[in-house]
Amino acid sequence: MRYFLRKLLQLVIVVFAVTFTVSLALGAIPYAEERIIAAKGSGAINEEEKNKLLDSLNLREPTLVQYGYFVGDLVTLDWGVTLNGNQPISTSISDGLGISLRLMIYGQLVALLIAIPAAVFAAYRSGGLFDRFSTTVSFGFISTPNYVLATILGLLFTVRWKLFPAISTDVGFFEAPWDHFRNFFLPTIVLALPLAGAYMRLLRSDLVNTLQSDFITTARAKGVSTPRILFGHALRPSLFSLVTAAAVNVGALVGGSVVVETAFNLNGLGRRTVLGIFASEFRLVQITVVILALVYVITNFLVDILYGFLDPRVRVGRLG
Amino acid sequence: MSTLQTAVRRETGTLLEIEDLATHFATPGGVVRAVDGVTFSLDHGQRLGIVGESGCGKTILSRSIMGLLPRRNVIRKGSVLFEGTELTTMSLKDRQKIWGAEMAMIFQDPMTSLNPVMKIGKQLAEPLRIHLGSTRENAQEIVLKLLQDVGIPEPEKRLEQYAHELSGGMRQRIMIAMALACGPSVLFADEPTTALDVTVQAQILDLIEDQCREREMALVLVTHDLGVVAGHTDQIIVMYAGKIVEIAPTATLFSKMKMPYTEALFQSIPKLADPSHTRLTTIGGRPPNLVAPPDGCSFSPRCPYATDTCTKVEPELQQAEPGHLFACHYPVGSDRWNEVQVSLGRRSGGH
Ligand SMILES: Nc1ncnc2c1ncn2[C@@H]1O[C@H](COP(=O)(O)OP(=O)(O)O)[C@@H](O)[C@H]1O
Ligand SMILES: [Mg+2]
Numbered sequence: 001m002r003y004f005l006r007k008l009l010q011l012v013i014v015v016f017a018v019t020f021t022v023s024l025a026l027g028a029i030p031y032a033e034e035r036i037i038a039a040k041g042s043g044a045i046n047e048e049e050k051n052k053l054l055d056s057l058n059l060r061e062p063t064l065v066q067y068g069y070f071v072g073d074l075v076t077l078d079w080g081v082t083l084n085g086n087q088p089i090s091t092s093i094s095d096g097l098g099i100s101l102r103l104m105i106y107g108q109l110v111a112l113l114i115a116i117p118a119a120v121f122a123a124y125r126s127g128g129l130f131d132r133f134s135t136t137v138s139f140g141f142i143s144t145p146n147y148v149l150a151t152i153l154g155l156l157f158t159v160r161w162k163l164f165p166a167i168s169t170d171v172g173f174f175e176a177p178w179d180h181f182r183n184f185f186l187p188t189i190v191l192a193l194p195l196a197g198a199y200m201r202l203l204r205s206d207l208v209n210t211l212q213s214d215f216i217t218t219a220r221a222k223g224v225s226t227p228r229i230l231f232g233h234a235l236r237p238s239l240f241s242l243v244t245a246a247a248v249n250v251g252a253l254v255g256g257s258v259v260v261e262t263a264f265n266l267n268g269l270g271r272r273t274v275l276g277i278f279a280s281e282f283r284l285v286q287i288t289v290v291i292l293a294l295v296y297v298i299t300n301f302l303v304d305i306l307y308g309f310l311d312p313r314v315r316v317g318r319l320g
Numbered sequence: 321m322s323t324l325q326t327a328v329r330r331e332t333g334t335l336l337e338i339e340d341l342a343t344h345f346a347t348p349g350g351v352v353r354a355v356d357g358v359t360f361s362l363d364h365g366q367r368l369g370i371v372g373e374s375g376c377g378k379t380i381l382s383r384s385i386m387g388l389l390p391r392r393n394v395i396r397k398g399s400v401l402f403e404g405t406e407l408t409t410m411s412l413k414d415r416q417k418i419w420g421a422e423m424a425m426i427f428q429d430p431m432t433s434l435n436p437v438m439k440i441g442k443q444l445a446e447p448l449r450i451h452l453g454s455t456r457e458n459a460q461e462i463v464l465k466l467l468q469d470v471g472i473p474e475p476e477k478r479l480e481q482y483a484h485e486l487s488g489g490m491r492q493r494i495m496i497a498m499a500l501a502c503g504p505s506v507l508f509a510d511e512p513t514t515a516l517d518v519t520v521q522a523q524i525l526d527l528i529e530d531q532c533r534e535r536e537m538a539l540v541l542v543t544h545d546l547g548v549v550a551g552h553t554d555q556i557i558v559m560y561a562g563k564i565v566e567i568a569p570t571a572t573l574f575s576k577m578k579m580p581y582t583e584a585l586f587q588s589i590p591k592l593a594d595p596s597h598t599r600l601t602t603i604g605g606r607p608p609n610l611v612a613p614p615d616g617c618s619f620s621p622r623c624p625y626a627t628d629t630c631t632k633v634e635p636e637l638q639q640a641e642p643g644h645l646f647a648c649h650y651p652v653g654s655d656r657w658n659e660v661q662v663s664l665g666r667r668s669g670g671h
Contacts, residue, residue, distance in 0.1 A: 127392070213432060214427060214429060214432040214433045215432060215433055215434055215436070217388070217433075218427065218433045218434065218435075218495070218498075219435070219446075220416075220419065221386070221419055221420060221424065221425040222419065222420035222424075222446055222450070222498065223416045223417065223419035223420035223421055223447060223451060224416070224420075224446060225416060225450075226412070233435055236437050237436065310437065311436065311437050312437060312482045313436060313482070313484050
């Protein structure tokens, strides 16, 4: 319980630090006001509208007041509209987040489904044929840039075999499961393969170490079957690095899948953010950054809880 | 096949017959001859000690007998008959049916021998569930009884604990309980007390001995300490450089030891009668490199009695009396031995 509370406190501190920095960042952007006006189209609005717009951003208030307004707007979901097109920022972000979260979850699941069995088998026969083969393949995937993989798979699956649409559209899973699958299949694979390679390497090496532990010999001497040794005894204490890496990737994938989102024309959060930066949509970018920070922080919190589950010694603070 | 029943009807006669057993490791530095042609047998309910310095191949010998060795880079020879069944050619699946059920093993370091992330209760129940197909409730009942047998206070509480919440002695008791669970006919204990406090060591050894007696279970007690096996075994094997150099009933070994290596081990046991400042005799030098053991007797480079013969001709195991074998050209009591004793000033001339 103490462990839980300590982690919760850390979470609160991080959230404060991020919102504070993000709130001030706007003031640090050179010519922020001029850029915002320009993005709006300086000729299109009169002086009064200009002032109203700038007032709503609280740019001229003292720092702490600015922060107060920013947090107030954040929690009341009063996020305003985009400069270009007057679309509610909340709609834009929730649409983007929906796509990015799904991509992230699919990508992670596929990566783990490939990596875990492969790592277990490679570690079980470490140095064997499968181990060497899977090592080569993982390094191949790890070192292939996203856009190369996206291009190759895109060419094969959409142009050559015409199995999947070249341009993905965001079709809900429940409305049209088959279309949903077709649309998300390729981007998921492009995200998942390099992840699977990295996860497999991490888990394999931890497993090889665990399998040399005395308690594994104990389990063997009890007559525990090989699959139970691998999955029942060795896997759980070997999951630390994998869980840590997967957790870091949650945030990285939600906000940083720009290449894949662009390659398959999915309007995810990453892509919207990058476009937002070019279009001086500072408000949108600010809020996106806060949301991504929340994703990171919440994931980390959950992972800390998960560590405690993976190894009871963590809970009493004997490790880490 | 119910192992609980075999726990009641114990046979007599030979349990294990080991014939010319060898285990070598192919390493980049050469072939390590960890166990090199070992022959002996073990009767039902018999308690055997295997002694020798660190690195003499005791652990590998006991694991070779169980068949509990890594598969890779291992060269194996010889035969292990367990109740008449050849183990060395048995499939892994069949050996897994014997491990934990018919043969059990406990290890040196109770700190690392238990799974750190699995509750004690679950680990204890595992052999029962695997080998006897016990239900959860049934297994729990047996486990609680076992914990009482091995002298663990508050057994119910232990089931929910993890290894790190228990002391070293307590963990070794848990290991023993786990090994006893299915009523094996032989227990291998590999340095079971080496990692424990001196005060706990005697308790654990007594516990092992009591349980063996009660369950009519054979024991193979592996240790580097001749003092440990003295009071807890019927027969002792002295190993050196992967080979048996002396084997005898315990009392005989202590009263009529033949092998100078045994003598040296014996002299390195601290004795209660010694004044507290007495210097312990340690054996000079180190055990030989098992990749390229010396010619002749492997102990010859460290042996005060060694002659040219010893460095050239490897001594065969010979019989001193029925049941007592040794491998030495100039055993304790021989003329050469007396001569050296005199020259070392340990003994006056004559017999
Ligand atoms: N997997 C292995 N590969 C190579 N050599 C090994 C391996 N395991 C043990 N050995 C060697 O075999 C010898 C006997 O080891 P061991 O049986 O553990 O000795 P003891 O238990 O008597 O201290 C040692 O010299 C050790 O270095
Ligand atoms: Mg050993």
